[in-house]
Amino acid sequence: MKYMLTYDLMESVRNTNQWLGATARAIGAYPGMAATGNPWVEWIKAWGDVTERTFARMVVKPDWGISAVTGDDGRDHTVRIETLVAKPFGNLIHFRVPGRVPRSRRVLLVAPMSGHYATLLRKTVISLLPDCEVFITDWHNARDIPVSEGRFDVEDYTVYVAEFMRHLGPDLHVMAICQPAPLVLAATALLAEEQPEAQPRSLILVGGPIDPDANATDVTDFGRRITMGQLEQLVIQQVGFKYRGVGRMVYPGLLQLASFMSMNAQTHTQSFVDQIFRSAKGQSSDHDKHNAFYDEYLAVMDMTAEFYLSTVERVFKGREIARNAFEVNGRLVDIGRISTVAVMVVEGEKDDISAPGQCLAALDLLTGLPKAKKAAHLEPGAGHYGIFAGKSWRDNIRPLVLTFMDENGGRTDRRLRPVAVLPTVAAQVD
Known part of the structure; x- marks a missing residue:
C-alpha cells in the first residue's frame, strides 16, 4: 500500500465518482430529457446530485461559517x-x-x-x-x-x-x-x-x-487485534503528485472515512438512499439536515x-x-x-x-x-x-x-x- 500509485488510484476513484455524479445530474437536467416523460429522468438527476456532492466534499476543507455573534448590547458583532x-x-x-x-x-x-x-x-x-x-x-x-x-x-x-x-x-x-x-x-x-x-x-x-x-x-x-506491521502495510500510503506533500507517508483521509462509515454502514446507506428520494421529489436543499451533516462529516484530512x-x-x-x-x-x-x-x-x-x-x-x-x-x-x-x-x-x-x-x-x-x-x-x- 505504501506507494504513490495507490494514493493516486484512490484519488482517481473519488474523482471518477464525482464526475459520474456530475454527468448524471447534467443529463437529467437536459431539457430534451424532460420531453421523454420518463420518471427515471428525475431519479438519474437526483442520484447525480447526491453523488457529485458527496464525492466533491471529501477534498474540501469546510469554512467555519461563523459571521457574527450577538453581544450584551443586543447588536450583532462580526467575528x-x-x-x-x-x-x-x-x-x-x-x-x-x-x-x-x-x-x-x-x-x-x-x-x-x-x-x-x-x-x-x-x-x-x-x-x-x-x-x-x-x-x-x-x-x-x-x-x-x-x-x-x-x-x-x-x-x-x-x-x-x-x-x-x-x-x-x-x-x-x-x-x-x-x-x-x-x-x-x-x-x-x-x-x-x-x-x-x-x-x-x-x-x-x-x-x-x-x-x-x-x-x-x-x-x-481493533487496536489489540492488529499488529503495528500489519497496520502500516494496510493503511499507510505515500501522497501522490497532486498535492504539496508529495512523497509524505500518511494515513489518508479517504481511508479513514471508509473506516468511519463501515462502523455504521447500514445507517449511512439508508441516509443516502433517503436523500436521493428527497432530491427526486424536490424536497432537498443546500442546507437541509442531510447536507449540513455530511458536508462536514465527509470532509476528511490526511494524518x-x-x-x-x-x-x-x-x-x-x-x-x-x-x-x-x-x-x-x-x-x-x-x-x-x-x-x-x-x-x-x-x-x-x-x-x-x-x-x-x-x-x-x-x-x-x-x-x-x-x-x-x-x-x-x-x-x-x-x-x-x-x-x-x-x-x-x-x-x-x-x-x-x-x-x-x-x-x-x-x-x-x-x-x-x-x-x-x-x-x-x-x-x-x-
Missing part, C-alpha cells in the same frame, strides 16, 4: 478569525469579536487530529462565543505539508499544545475533545515541570482515551503516518499515558506533577468511541491534585458527538463546564455572564 501562531502542522487561531467587551473566560479548544478538520467543533465554538474568548488548534492536512517540514508524531503534538498554552498565558481554560485528551494532559504535565506559572486555570477532558483498556470498544479491540502509528502504539497498545510512562524528547512526563490545575472529566453514557471510564482514568493519575480540584460528569443517554456538540452539550454539559471554569478562574469579573446550572448533575470526585 474575525485571526491566526496567533502559525506552524507547519497547525495554527493557533482566535475568534475575535471587534466592538465587544472582551470576555474574561478565555478558552482554548484543542481539536482532535483524527480524520476531520477542526471545523468539526463549529457548533462547540458557536455555543461558547457569547460567553468566552475562544481559541482553537487548527491542524493542517498532511497531504499539503511538504516533506521538507519534517515529521510530526504524538510528542510533536504535545509540544505544539504546550507552546500554544504558553502563548495564551496562564489565565486560560483548556478543553480537549476526544483524541487529544491524553496528549493535552501530558502537555499540562510538561508545563508543570518546565514552567509551572504557564499552566492553565482548568482543564476539561471530554470523551478522550486516557486509558483505552478501562472500557473496551470496537476501536480499542502523518508517524502521528497515527505512534498514537496506536503508545496511547492504545502501550497505554503510556494510562501508565504514566509517556516521554517527550526522551524525558518522562509525570502527570502527578499537576497540582494546581483544576480538572473536569466529561463522558457520555452511550459513547461507543471513548466509552465511559476511559477518560475518567485521568483523575487517578492526578496524584498531586487535591480532590477539591477534581470533578466528573457522566451525561445520561449521550453518545460521542453529543457530549461536545449536540443537545446534551447545549442543555446540560456546557453550563456545567462554564461554571467549573468560573469556580477555578482565580478571579471574579463583572464581564462574566451568569450561567444556569443543574446542581445535581455535576459530581465532585470523592
Whole structure:
C-alpha cells in the first residue's frame, strides 16, 4: 500500500465518482430529457446530485461559517478569525469579536487530529462565543505539508499544545475533545515541570482515551487485534503528485472515512438512499439536515503516518499515558506533577468511541491534585458527538463546564455572564 500509485488510484476513484455524479445530474437536467416523460429522468438527476456532492466534499476543507455573534448590547458583532501562531502542522487561531467587551473566560479548544478538520467543533465554538474568548488548534492536512517540514508524531503534538498554552498565558481554560485528551494532559504535565506559572486555570477532558483498556470498544479491540506491521502495510500510503506533500507517508483521509462509515454502514446507506428520494421529489436543499451533516462529516484530512502509528502504539497498545510512562524528547512526563490545575472529566453514557471510564482514568493519575480540584460528569443517554456538540452539550454539559471554569478562574469579573446550572448533575470526585 505504501506507494504513490495507490494514493493516486484512490484519488482517481473519488474523482471518477464525482464526475459520474456530475454527468448524471447534467443529463437529467437536459431539457430534451424532460420531453421523454420518463420518471427515471428525475431519479438519474437526483442520484447525480447526491453523488457529485458527496464525492466533491471529501477534498474540501469546510469554512467555519461563523459571521457574527450577538453581544450584551443586543447588536450583532462580526467575528474575525485571526491566526496567533502559525506552524507547519497547525495554527493557533482566535475568534475575535471587534466592538465587544472582551470576555474574561478565555478558552482554548484543542481539536482532535483524527480524520476531520477542526471545523468539526463549529457548533462547540458557536455555543461558547457569547460567553468566552475562544481559541482553537487548527491542524493542517498532511497531504499539503511538504516533506521538507519534517515529521510530526504524538510528542510533536504535545509540544505544539504546550507552546500554544504558553502563548495564551496562564489565565486560560483548556478543553480537549476526544483524541487529544491524553496528549493535552501530558502537555499540562510538561508545563508543570518546565514552567509551572504557564499552566492553565482548568482543564476539561471530554470523551478522550486516557486509558483505552478501562472500557473496551470496537476501536480499542481493533487496536489489540492488529499488529503495528500489519497496520502500516494496510493503511499507510505515500501522497501522490497532486498535492504539496508529495512523497509524505500518511494515513489518508479517504481511508479513514471508509473506516468511519463501515462502523455504521447500514445507517449511512439508508441516509443516502433517503436523500436521493428527497432530491427526486424536490424536497432537498443546500442546507437541509442531510447536507449540513455530511458536508462536514465527509470532509476528511490526511494524518502523518508517524502521528497515527505512534498514537496506536503508545496511547492504545502501550497505554503510556494510562501508565504514566509517556516521554517527550526522551524525558518522562509525570502527570502527578499537576497540582494546581483544576480538572473536569466529561463522558457520555452511550459513547461507543471513548466509552465511559476511559477518560475518567485521568483523575487517578492526578496524584498531586487535591480532590477539591477534581470533578466528573457522566451525561445520561449521550453518545460521542453529543457530549461536545449536540443537545446534551447545549442543555446540560456546557453550563456545567462554564461554571467549573468560573469556580477555578482565580478571579471574579463583572464581564462574566451568569450561567444556569443543574446542581445535581455535576459530581465532585470523592
